[in-house]
Amino acid sequence: MTENRPALAVFASGNGSNLQALIDGSKTAGWPAEIRVVVSDKKDAFALERAKNANIEAVWFSPKQYASREAYDLGLVELLRQRSIDWVILAGFMRILSPVFVRPYLGKMINVHPALLPKYPGTHSIERAFQAGEKEVGVTVHFVDEGVDTGPIIVQEAIPVQPGETLEQLTGRVHDVEHRIFPEAIRDVILGRVKFVRNIG
Ligand code: GRF
Numbered sequence: 001m002t003e004n005r006p007a008l009a010v011f012a013s014g015n016g017s018n019l020q021a022l023i024d025g026s027k028t029a030g031w032p033a034e035i036r037v038v039v040s041d042k043k044d045a046f047a048l049e050r051a052k053n054a055n056i057e058a059v060w061f062s063p064k065q066y067a068s069r070e071a072y073d074l075g076l077v078e079l080l081r082q083r084s085i086d087w088v089i090l091a092g093f094m095r096i097l098s099p100v101f102v103r104p105y106l107g108k109m110i111n112v113h114p115a116l117l118p119k120y121p122g123t124h125s126i127e128r129a130f131q132a133g134e135k136e137v138g139v140t141v142h143f144v145d146e147g148v149d150t151g152p153i154i155v156q157e158a159i160p161v162q163p164g165e166t167l168e169q170l171t172g173r174v175h176d177v178e179h180r181i182f183p184e185a186i187r188d189v190i191l192g193r194v195k196f197v198r199n200i201g
Contacts, residue, residue: 006086006190007036011093016047017175018091018112018182023054025183032190037083039076041095057083063095073101089186090144094123102146107196109144110189112182114174116140116156121149126174130167136160137170139177141185143196154194155185 012019019038026035038051039059051058061079066072077100080088090111102109115125116138129137138158145151157177161170188194 003034005032005034007084008033008087008089008186009037009039009080009083009085010035010047010051010089010091011039012045012047012091013040013042013094014045014047014092016045016050016091018178019047020050021179022089022091022183022186023050023056025187031183031187033087033186036085037079039079041093047092069096069098070100073098076101077104087186087190088144091182096148097144099146102144106145106198107143110154110186111142111144111149111151112178113140113142113149114138114178115149116158117142117149117153126171127167130161130170134161137174139174139181141182145198152197154189155181157181 010019010022022035025031026033035056037057037059038047039061040048041061041063043060043062048058048060059079061076063072066075086108088105088109090109113121113125115121115129116136117140120129126137136158138156140156141154142149143151143154159173159177185194
C-alpha cells in the first residue's frame with residue numbers, strides 16, 4: 001500500500017527501542033510520515049522483528065556481499081531509490097556512512113545520539129560521560145553530515161545525573177528521553193518547522 005505521506009527508511013543495528021518509539025509515534029494523529037522500510041546491517045537485530053510485528057518491510061542488508069564501504073553504501077542508495085524514500089532515520093545504526101550515501105541525503109537524514117553533542121560523539125557515550133563524573137548528560141537529535149555525530153543540531157535535552165544514581169539507572173533515563181524527543185523532532189523537521197542549515201567552518 002503506497003501512502004501520500006513522506007516515506008521514511010529507518011536504519012537500526014540493534015534492539016530498536018528508538019524504532020519502536022517511531023512506530024508508536026507514527027500511529028498518533030497528525031504524525032506526518034510513513035515508515036516504509038527498516039534496514040539493518042545485522043541479521044539478528046531485534047529492530048527487524050519490531051518492523052515485522054508492525055507490518056513494515058524489514059531488510060537485512062549484509063555488508064558481507066560488498067567489496068567496499070562505498071559499494072555497500074551505493075547499494076543502500078539503490079535500495080532506498082527503489083522504495084521512493086524521502087527521509088533516512090538513523091536509530092542506533094552502528095555503521096559510519098560514507099559520502100556516497102550522505103551526499104544524496106544531506107538535509108534529509110536524522111540521527112539520535114545519547115549525549116550532549118559536541119561532547120561524547122561515537123560509541124559508549126553515556127558510560128564515558130558517567131565515568132567522567134559529568135553532572136549532566138543528555139540526548140541530541142541532529143541532521144547527519146559527513147562527520148561522526150557532527151551535523152547541525154535539531155534539539156537537545158539535558159539530563160542532570162542524580163546523586164547515587166547507577167549507570168544502568170541513568171542509561172534508562174537517557175533512553176526514555178530519546179524515545180520522547182526523537183519522534184517529536186522528526187515530526188517537526190518533516191512539517192518544515194526546522195530547516196537544515198549546513199555548519200560553516
Ligand atoms: C540509542 O542510545 C541511540 O541514541 C544510539 O544507539 C542507541 C540505539 O538503541 N544511536 P536502540 O537500538 O534504539 O534501542
